[in-house]
Amino acid sequence: MSTLETNAIGKYSGNNVSVDDSLNLKSYTTTQRDALTSATGDTIFNSTTSKVEYYDGSSWVETGGDGLISIQYLVIAGGGAGGTGESASAGGAGGGGGAGGYRNSYATETSGGNSSTEQPFRINPDGSTTYTITIGAGGAGVSGYDVNGSFGNNSLFGTILSFGGGGAGAGSSSGGSGGSGGGCGADISQQQTSGTAPIKDGGMGTPSQGFDGGTTVYRKGGGGGGAGQVANTTDVNGGNGLASSITGSAVTRAGGGAGGTGANVDTQATGGTGGGGNGGSRGVSAVAGTVNTGSGAGGCGSSGSVYAGTGFSGGSGIVILRYATADATISVGAGLTSSSATDGTDTVVTFTAGTGTVTFS
DSSP states (O other): OOOOOOHHHHHEEEEEEEEESSOOOOOOOHHHHSSSOOOTEEEETTTTTTTTEEEOSEEEEETTSSSSSSEEEEEOOOOOOOOOOOOOTTTBBBOOOOOOOOEEEEEOOOOOGGGGOOOOOEESSSSSEEEEEOOOOOOOOBTTOOOOOOOOOEEEEEEEEEEOOOOOOTTTTOOBBBBBOOOOOOOOOOOOOOTTTTSSSSOOOOOOOOOOOOOBBBTTOOOOOOOOSOOOOOTTTOOOOEEEEETSOOEOOOOOOOOOOTTTTOOOOOOOTTTOOOOTTTOOOOOOTTTTTOOOOOOOTTTTOOTTTTTTOOOEEEEEEEEEEOOOOEEEEEEEEEEEEOOOOOOOEEEEEEEEEEEEE
């Protein structure tokens, strides 16, 4: 360790040293600290964590702390399914599914609904405290004419719960509320002209998780809301998702599904960025939400299309955890599909399917 330097030493009495001025411990980043050849009792100031730490002979320990470790997370729920279209004689279209709830505590990135970054989750690295992780499946595709899309399923890490995306409406049904809201369906018999007001509303998004779904536009179902944007109410495109660099590179996820287009409308609407499915149109299939993005599926078109009665599923969710490698080692229980990587001095663990528990030591 470095030499102790002070302005003055006031007195010496027995084994006590009195320092007239404040004592400034040597500062090290976590990386620099881990490169030291340390002896039991060495004490430093960690400039990465802004904590005073001492070496106990095997690891560095925060002084006066609670022994808990910060875990940064991205928790995204499953996206909602798209609504199906009406039969050729009716000609209405289904709405797009809403994106799954998006909760992010990494760095200073945006969380769902363009809210502020959440606080990291504090865990006990005792090797026995368990934390449940669940990856929400996307809303299952539905079949038949004029059927509302199913809701996405919730994702969970410990107490961090993200709500599944809202299922899309069909016919004259409103979109379902969820992490982000599903889009409204279009009933062509009630919306014959471009100036007619929407029949119903898009589903509501959950505050700090996602945005609302969109309403119908002339012979088009509403788009699903995304984590970063409300569904477009002019062209029924899905709302855009949000990007995170928690894995070390920026990836956009949780886009809303686009609404389908009904009779005599050929333009296909586009799903929101981050995996939202495109809407169906005359003779063109809708698109499912992308797997492990929590994105919504596109709504079906109609006008005699063979795809009008075949809905598509929302994208499954994802849970990503990031923490200082030196701080903990994770143990993943049965039932979870995961992979681990390092980015600098951090470990990044990505969970893509299942439910189970993890421990840290």
